[in-house]
Amino acid sequence: MTTTGRAQAAAAAEPTSLFLRACRRLPVERTPVWLMRQAGRYMPEYRALRQQHGILDIIRSPELAAEVTLQPIRAFGFDAAIIFADILPPLVGMGLELAFTEGGGPRIRNRITGPRDVDRLAAPPAEETMPHTLEAIRIVARELAASGTPLIGFAGAPFTLACYAIEGGSSKSFTKAKALMFGDPAAWKRLMTKLVTVQADYLAAQARAGAQALQVFDSWAGIALGLTDYRRFALPYTALLLDRLKAIGVPVIHFSMGTSYYLDEVARAGGDVIGVDWRRPLDEAWQAIGDDRAIQGNLDPAALLAPWRELRFQLDDVLDRAARRPGHIFNLGHGVLPETPVDHVRRLVGHVHERTAIAQ
Ligand code: CP3
Numbered sequence: 001m002t003t004t005g006r007a008q009a010a011a012a013a014e015p016t017s018l019f020l021r022a023c024r025r026l027p028v029e030r031t032p033v034w035l036m037r038q039a040g041r042y043m044p045e046y047r048a049l050r051q052q053h054g055i056l057d058i059i060r061s062p063e064l065a066a067e068v069t070l071q072p073i074r075a076f077g078f079d080a081a082i083i084f085a086d087i088l089p090p091l092v093g094m095g096l097e098l099a100f101t102e103g104g105g106p107r108i109r110n111r112i113t114g115p116r117d118v119d120r121l122a123a124p125p126a127e128e129t130m131p132h133t134l135e136a137i138r139i140v141a142r143e144l145a146a147s148g149t150p151l152i153g154f155a156g157a158p159f160t161l162a163c164y165a166i167e168g169g170s171s172k173s174f175t176k177a178k179a180l181m182f183g184d185p186a187a188w189k190r191l192m193t194k195l196v197t198v199q200a201d202y203l204a205a206q207a208r209a210g211a212q213a214l215q216v217f218d219s220w221a222g223i224a225l226g227l228t229d230y231r232r233f234a235l236p237y238t239a240l241l242l243d244r245l246k247a248i249g250v251p252v253i254h255f256s257m258g259t260s261y262y263l264d265e266v267a268r269a270g271g272d273v274i275g276v277d278w279r280r281p282l283d284e285a286w287q288a289i290g291d292d293r294a295i296q297g298n299l300d301p302a303a304l305l306a307p308w309r310e311l312r313f314q315l316d317d318v319l320d321r322a323a324r325r326p327g328h329i330f331n332l333g334h335g336v337l338p339e340t341p342v343d344h345v346r347r348l349v350g351h352v353h354e355r356t357a358i359a360q
Contacts, residue, residue, distance in 0.1 A: 023251035025327035032079035037335030087156030093129025111168030115187035141210025153211030157218035222258025242270030278333025294327035
């Protein structure tokens, strides 16, 4: 059997893990929970490691990346692990120079400034450019095999990656990216098409290495784009990427930020599971997405900073709106904030598990 054939056969059999069952909207004995950015600075174990290593050093060292991936699984018993990596390193293989500044976030030293830079971008295979992350996935998949905890691989959506590549870092107004998008739509199309090629190959390689689900992060689409521009400049490429991933045979989570108002369009772009931010109540969001999809979300990450009574109120609100319908994966509406008390994460996991457990 080919590798793809094997992946498809494995996916066709009914999964036993709560998370993979929920991805396929199968009934579960309790709601699965994991958190975006569950490995990171709010954990003392992670901060200790970061005293000695930069973030890119951790990502590029398979043993360290595997260790950081497993820290929150050991500490809190999440129902899924997400490989410790970042959405930006695949841009390095395309020819961009990436650094993380202390406290200042990511920087690209040779950002894309025009069509000629777009045409200079390479599209080498992930096996050549991302071997460290693929090896980290193999290590973690082996470690988790006994407990049956699934591992999620991930990549950035083309729009979000294009923003970083053109802006050279984070942005509030996305003026440089929009200047290229509006001013040279042909160059924009070439850039987005290259990003689709690279990300599709990278995600397929992660599944081959042992990732049992894949998440595509579109952090900026809804922050930067209104509905008309989302349809013109982002959706076609996200749809192309998600369509290519179908052949892999593992469930795909499509997460985006700021897209509450056009979640129906986000769902139209594709994904077995739609990851939603906290801006729209979960029941309304699910209605907009349609009941042929699973949903992931959507507690406000800042609720984890609140006193327990407020945190519990907001947790219960999300759970009540999900109403235990098959296909809900509990998560935040964005990543865990660095200020988050570890004890609140522990209580969150316990509460979701207890409140949603079916009495046997
Ligand atoms: O979820 C996990 O536990 C897996 C690890 C993960 C990281 N980045 C590690 C990281 C994941 C899934 C990401 C995705 C990512 N990276 C996104 C999409 C999700 C989102 O937050 O919208 C984006 C936009 C990035 C780009 C990025 N990486 C930024 C803007 C920053 C700096 C700001 C920040 O949050 O610190 C990073 C750095 C980064 N990536 C850190 C971690 C744990 C913090 C770096 C540190 O340890 O100093």
